[in-house]
Amino acid sequence: MASGEWCLIESDPGVFTDLINGFEANGVQVEEIFSLDDDSLQQMKPCHGLIFLFKWQETDASNENMVKDSRLDEIFFAKQVITNACATQAIVSVLLNCTHEDLKLGSTLSEFKEFAQAFDPQMRGLALSNSEKIRYVHNSFARQQLFEFDSRDEKKDEDAFHFIAYIPFKGRLYELDGLKEAPIDHGAIPTDTEWTDIARPIVRQRMEKYSEGEIHFSLMAVVSELRRKYERQLEQILADSALTDDERNDKTSHLSILIHEEERKRESYRIENLRRRHNWLPFIVEMLKAYATQGLLVPAVDKAVVAKEAEKKRETDKKRKRI
Amino acid sequence: MSLFGGVTSQARSRNLVEFKAGKMLLRGTMVHPDKRKGLVYLYQGNDMLMHFCWKERSSSTPEDDLVIFPDEIEFKKVTQNTTGRVYILKWRSNARKLFFWMQEPKDDKDEEWCKKINDLLNHPPTPGFGDDSSGTGGLGSGAHPLQSLMDRMAGSSGAGGIDPNDLSNVLRGMNPNDLASLLSSVGSGSGAPGLMQGSHRGRVLPGTSTQQATSLLDAFGQQTPDSRPNTAPAATRSTGTATATATGGTTSASSSSRPSGSSSSKPRNAGTSSSPSTAPPKSGTSLETTTGGPKGGPIKMSALADILSNLSDKNTTQETGNATAAKPTIDLYDIMTAENLIPILSNKDIQETLRTHLPEGSTISGSENELRESIQSPQFRQAVSAFSVALQTGQLGPVLAQFGLPEEAITAANQGDIQAFAQAMEKHYKKTNEESDEKKSSDNTMDTS
Numbered sequence: 001m002a003s004g005e006w007c008l009i010e011s012d013p014g015v016f017t018d019l020i021n022g023f024e025a026n027g028v029q030v031e032e033i034f035s036l037d038d039d040s041l042q043q044m045k046p047c048h049g050l051i052f053l054f055k056w057q058e059t060d061a062s063n064e065n066m067v068k069d070s071r072l073d074e075i076f077f078a079k080q081v082i083t084n085a086c087a088t089q090a091i092v093s094v095l096l097n098c099t100h101e102d103l104k105l106g107s108t109l110s111e112f113k114e115f116a117q118a119f120d121p122q123m124r125g126l127a128l129s130n131s132e133k134i135r136y137v138h139n140s141f142a143r144q145q146l147f148e149f150d151s152r153d154e155k156k157d158e159d160a161f162h163f164i165a166y167i168p169f170k171g172r173l174y175e176l177d178g179l180k181e182a183p184i185d186h187g188a189i190p191t192d193t194e195w196t197d198i199a200r201p202i203v204r205q206r207m208e209k210y211s212e213g214e215i216h217f218s219l220m221a222v223v224s225e226l227r228r229k230y231e232r233q234l235e236q237i238l239a240d241s242a243l244t245d246d247e248r249n250d251k252t253s254h255l256s257i258l259i260h261e262e263e264r265k266r267e268s269y270r271i272e273n274l275r276r277r278h279n280w281l282p283f284i285v286e287m288l289k290a291y292a293t294q295g296l297l298v299p300a301v302d303k304a305v306v307a308k309e310a311e312k313k314r315e316t317d318k319k320r321k322r323i
Numbered sequence: 324m325s326l327f328g329g330v331t332s333q334a335r336s337r338n339l340v341e342f343k344a345g346k347m348l349l350r351g352t353m354v355h356p357d358k359r360k361g362l363v364y365l366y367q368g369n370d371m372l373m374h375f376c377w378k379e380r381s382s383s384t385p386e387d388d389l390v391i392f393p394d395e396i397e398f399k400k401v402t403q404n405t406t407g408r409v410y411i412l413k414w415r416s417n418a419r420k421l422f423f424w425m426q427e428p429k430d431d432k433d434e435e436w437c438k439k440i441n442d443l444l445n446h447p448p449t450p451g452f453g454d455d456s457s458g459t460g461g462l463g464s465g466a467h468p469l470q471s472l473m474d475r476m477a478g479s480s481g482a483g484g485i486d487p488n489d490l491s492n493v494l495r496g497m498n499p500n501d502l503a504s505l506l507s508s509v510g511s512g513s514g515a516p517g518l519m520q521g522s523h524r525g526r527v528l529p530g531t532s533t534q535q536a537t538s539l540l541d542a543f544g545q546q547t548p549d550s551r552p553n554t555a556p557a558a559t560r561s562t563g564t565a566t567a568t569a570t571g572g573t574t575s576a577s578s579s580s581r582p583s584g585s586s587s588s589k590p591r592n593a594g595t596s597s598s599p600s601t602a603p604p605k606s607g608t609s610l611e612t613t614t615g616g617p618k619g620g621p622i623k624m625s626a627l628a629d630i631l632s633n634l635s636d637k638n639t640t641q642e643t644g645n646a647t648a649a650k651p652t653i654d655l656y657d658i659m660t661a662e663n664l665i666p667i668l669s670n671k672d673i674q675e676t677l678r679t680h681l682p683e684g685s686t687i688s689g690s691e692n693e694l695r696e697s698i699q700s701p702q703f704r705q706a707v708s709a710f711s712v713a714l715q716t717g718q719l720g721p722v723l724a725q726f727g728l729p730e731e732a733i734t735a736a737n738q739g740d741i742q743a744f745a746q747a748m749e750k751h752y753k754k755t756n757e758e759s760d761e762k763k764s765s766d767n768t769m770d771t772s
Binding site: 031033034035037040043044053054055143216217218261265272274275276277278280281282283284285286287288289290291292293294295296297298300301302303304305307308309310311312314318 | 354370371372390401402403411414417418419420422651652653654655657658659663666667670673676677680681682683684697698700701702703705706707710722723726728741742744745746748749751752753
């Protein structure tokens with residue numbers, strides 16, 4: 001691909017987590033959130049940012065509560081310059097505004113932050129799109145681009161995704177929308193309150209709006225690395241003399257399951273990545289040879305042609321019926 | 324998505340997988356379990372499409388019946404909620420999702436079901452390949468689309484026959500594709516003479532039998548819902564073949580891949596000129612014996628023939644147009660079904676070769692399972708899709724030449740002709756395989772090219 005180009009990447013928590021690690025940031029991971037209820041978010045604590053993805057190219061026109069003061073210098077906000085880059089942009093926005101001790105930003109992102117801090121949002125957006133290192137990592141998660149073109153319809157679907165980040169910053173809740181001019185201030189976070197509690201109604205309002213319009217959306221959370229959290233908890237439990245043996249065993253076995261689950265997740269992300277980056281061409285050619293050798297290729301291909309024709313007709317009819 | 328709007332729950336294959344599970348409801352932004360006792364199940368409709376359903380166990384009809392296309396979804400366990408056994412049905416290309424919670428008392432099969440759902444929805448069983456469990460005679464399956472029709476037309480009691488006008492209205496309202504399959508299943512191996520004339524061009528359907536047609540027509544008036552034999556998805560086969568005949572596509576498709584022999588009266592052989600069906604009397608008999616309802620006024624055979632041939636003429640015209648249309652682009656991934664993989668993966672040599680082309684670091688056990696998982700992975704799937712598009716747009720000639728593929732195959736690749744490519748590949752590799760098997764014989768009649 002030409003330099004300066006950003007490829008489409010999948011909107012997948014595994015991809016996003018590995019993307020963060022690819023930027024050499026550590027200590028956090030991305031999880032998909034299905035429910036805003038207390039339990040789910042509680043389990044995910046501490047949460048450093050929420051990323052709302054929705055399939056809509058436009059953003060709403062309201063400019064209420066837009067930050068116009070000196071906070072603009074502190075909050076890292078970048079305007080979206082490249083569509084394909086918006087997932088990375090949302091993630092980077094969350095990371096660069098996070099001051100939590102669990103997050104180790106790493107040199108790539110720290111350098112970028114320093115470099116772009118003095119710019120206005122537009123320039124920051126440009127700086128991000130021109131960052132070779134960041135773009136390189138982003139593109140390494142691109143879907144297989146064996147060939148120059150990719151005319152599949154799915155790609156068009158992905159083009160239309162838009163990302164909005166919600167972050168706590170110095171005691172207030174902000175909404176970062178790359179298609180707007182500035183961050184949006186959603187108010188103070190009362191002390192002793194989880195910022196996600198304040199974010200919840202706002203995110204929910206968005207979800208309801210999109211549900212009504214039948215616009216599909218996803219919610220992801222950037223959270224502290226779960227495995228590390230569970231390991232810490234495990235240590236605490238083992239050291240806690242106030243627990244009975246039974247209680248201790250219960251809790252430790254529960255945590256062991258969770259830890260194991262995290263390991264399994266990471267391993268599957270790793271394998272997915274290997275498969276994503278692999279050049280499958282030799283494998284495919286060998287498979288086709290194998291099919292040919294067994295005399296399965298011709299009948300299977302012919303049958304597929306026939307089935308495709310039938311399917312196309314059916315789909316057209318299905319659509320017709322819907323109208 | 325059955326031919327007639329998906330009403331009849333008996334007149335299709337039994338469930339490919341089912342397990343007790345409850346739904347979860349999204350209220351605003353929160354997901355709550357629906358306490359009703361339910362069942363999640365998959366079935367394949369007569370139209371080859373896969374249906375993901377949920378129903379209350381006390382009910383006979385599904386509350387949700389979703390048609391799912393391959394690679395549209397992923398079904399997996401939700402790991403956030405570790406206290407319950409919650410699973411998510413997630414759409415790939417948009418953010419739509421549905422949640423379910425397992426209600427089976429033991430969780431030992433959860434993973435297996437989860438895998439089955441993914442496998443079946445992303446690799447639907449190819450009809451006609453042995454998943455037909457119907458033990459009844461051929462016309463049992465062949466009459467399947469007609470049975471649904473009978474349901475609708477004859478009402479629940481089976482009383483009364485069918486007004487020819489009603490029948491023709493229904494048939495006219497069908498889309499040409501379903502009609503073609505209906506016609507070919509009527510003619511499954513046998514059928515009323517003249518009925519099939521309009522719907523195939525240039526193909527000879529197997530010999531017809533008046534007896535079959537007569538018994539069919541009798542059945543119009545006689546069939547009751549209860550007497551319906553348990554049918555199988557075999558009827559779906561006829562859809563494909565009917566289309567094949569109608570569009571005048573390669574005839575090799577239906578004739579070479581169909582399992583021959585057993586139960587030849589089943590419609591899976593419909594339209595297959597090379598394996599003419601036998602035993603029409605038996606099938607006719609089976610249908611008659613399964614009826615038991617009150618006799619209505621059966622349609623005269625001539626009336627039916629008229630109606631059907633009128634419609635099939637119309638069908639012909641429509642399909643003529645399609646015949647001249649370009650062949651659709653296929654996805655080679657579709658040929659990598661579980662079925663087709665068996666001979667490939669069980670061959671040690673092939674396994675070895677394929678394994679060397681797997682990504683480094685991904686081989687854990689290096690087992691056949693690992694190969695299979697790779698092949699089923701979305702990343703591989705996407706690569707094959709991209710390859711398929713590239714091949715069919717004539718871009719892969721030069722690249723494939725580097726792999727030392729036979730010249731004819733490269734020519735076909737340059738032309739974007741995937742069927743010619745397949746043929747050239749087999750011509751070269753199948754022959755080579757057979758020659759290497761044939762250590763002693765140099766008999767030229769073994770040449771299959």
